[in-house]
Amino acid sequence: ETGVTQSPTHLIKTRGQQVTLRCSSQSGHNTVSWYQQALGQGPQFIFQYYREEENGRGNFPPRFSGLQFPNYSSELNVNALELDDSALYLCASSTLAGRNTFGSGTRLTVV
Amino acid sequence: DAKTTQPNSMESNEEEPVHLPCNHSTISGTDYIHWYRQLPSQGPEYVIHGLTSNVNNRMASLAIAEDRKSSTLILHRATLRDAAVYYCILRDPFGGANSKLTFGKGITLSVRP
Numbered sequence: 471e472t473g474v475t476q477s478p479t480h481l482i483k484t485r486g487q488q489v490t491l492r493c494s495s496q497s498g499h500n501t502v503s504w505y506q507q508a509l510g511q512g513p514q515f516i517f518q519y520y521r522e523e524e525n526g527r528g529n530f531p532p533r534f535s536g537l538q539f540p541n542y543s544s545e546l547n548v549n550a551l552e553l554d555d556s557a558l559y560l561c562a563s564s565t566l567a568g569r570n571t572f573g574s575g576t577r578l579t580v581v
Numbered sequence: 582d583a584k585t586t587q588p589n590s591m592e593s594n595e596e597e598p599v600h601l602p603c604n605h606s607t608i609s610g611t612d613y614i615h616w617y618r619q620l621p622s623q624g625p626e627y628v629i630h631g632l633t634s635n636v637n638n639r640m641a642s643l644a645i646a647e648d649r650k651s652s653t654l655i656l657h658r659a660t661l662r663d664a665a666v667y668y669c670i671l672r673d674p675f676g677g678a679n680s681k682l683t684f685g686k687g688i689t690l691s692v693r694p
Contacts, residue, residue: 512684560624567674572624
């Protein structure tokens with residue numbers, strides 16, 4: 471079975487710019503969750519998509535948005551980047567109540 | 582979200598057993614106890630989960646207290662590759678968006694050769 475793949479692995483953006491991160495889910499999984507992990511902290515839940523619909527959201531502003539596609543892959547979009555958005559962004563796929571399989575993440579640096 | 586409490590760090594020797602404790606005194610009846618670990622420069626990795634009974638798999642064992650207010654992840658023979666941050670998480674699989682994983686800071690396990 472294929473695992474979860476995230477792209478790109480590293481990214482540097484300037485404050486105020488927009489960024490799109492991508493995630494391909496594991497075969498057989500219909501749910502994708504996104505997490506933000508600041509240095510030295512545990513991952514924080516951003517939102518979850520189930521069958522192309524948002525299925526829950528954490529405490530993140532609307533400039534964090536997402537999409538899930540018919541093949542269950544997903545995108546995370548962040549507008550108006552701020553310095554504090556610098557973090558590791560993790561994608562996890564699962565069945566709705568099943569165990570999560572995480573990708574290795576995208577390291578975003580905002581300068 | 583029900584919270585878990587873990588020590589910040591723990592050290593062990595290679596090839597010795599390791600017991601990683603977790604307290605979850607506000608656990609609800611539908612919460613499963615999940616453990617994930619995160620190796621350096623990787624995303625979290627599922628380790629084990631359980632509801633009431635002790636559980637074993639190829640990676641570890643999970644011992645759950647009778648009142649479910651605490652649990653212990655047991656690595657039977659630690660290897661250098663087990664050095665990671667271990668997260669104890671409560672998860673309600675029937676909670677809709679509450680089936681998300683709520684991570685704390687976890688416990689950092691160091692393994693001495």
